[in-house]
Structure formats: C-alpha cells, structure tokens
Amino acid sequence: MGYINPLLSLPAAQALLSLPAEDRARIEAVMRELRDQANQEAEKAWKKRKGPMAAYWRAVATYARHVAHALSVKASP
Template identity: 70%
Template structure:
C-alpha cells in the first residue's frame, strides 16, 4: 500500500492477523463495504455543509481500510521493516 499501517503497531491489530484465513476473508469484505458506505456518508455530509460529520465519516472509512488491509497481510510489521519494531 505504500505506507506503514499504524493499526499494526497495536497489540489488538496484531491479533487480527492471528485469526485464521477463513475468518479474516469475510471480515475484509465487510470492512471494504463499510469503507464505501462511510465515504458515501462523508460526501452527503459535505454536500450539506456539515464538515465535522464529513470528517468523522472519512475517519471511519480510513479505519475500515486500515483494518481490512491489516487482515490481508501475512507477515508482522516488524518483519516488513527488517526487524525494527
């Protein structure tokens, strides 16, 4: 993805990746759909000039994306960074 996922620095984020693939796959699908829906809500809020709600929904979309990406990864963050935690 081109960035270091901050979610993977959290113990709970690492625990996500310990789940078996058959549990992770449906979660990824759900989170990707949540991201689309949250982005749509952000656009609606922006159109209504509700900037705080637009920012909230963009944050929801970002966290959903980060979580889905974490579930799709195979190695841990320290392995990707050459052993540096």
C-alpha cells in the same frame, strides 16, 4: 498502501492477524464495505455543508481501510 500500517503495531491487530484466513477474509470484506458506505455518508454530509460529520465519516472510512489492509497481510507463522 505504500507505507507501514500503524495498526499492525497494536496488540489487537496482531490478534486479528492470528485468526484463520477465512475469518480474516470475511472481516476484511465487511471493513471494505464499511469504508465504501462511510465514504458515501461523507459525500452526503459534505454536500449538506456538514463539515464535522463529513470529517467523521472520512475518519471512519480511513480506519476501516486500515483494518481491511491489516487483515489482507499474510499472518506471520
């Protein structure tokens, strides 16, 4: 992503990183799907001129991307 993911400094993110690789991969896939769906909702809201809902869905997409990226990082031994 080109920057230090702020989620990685949170204890809950560290707990996610301690999960087995298979579990992290499954959760990462769901988060990436959530990101895509949230982006679609943001576009629909924007086209309907519903700015606050578009912003909400963009935020959901951003958080989902941050979580997915955190899960893709190799867990430290």
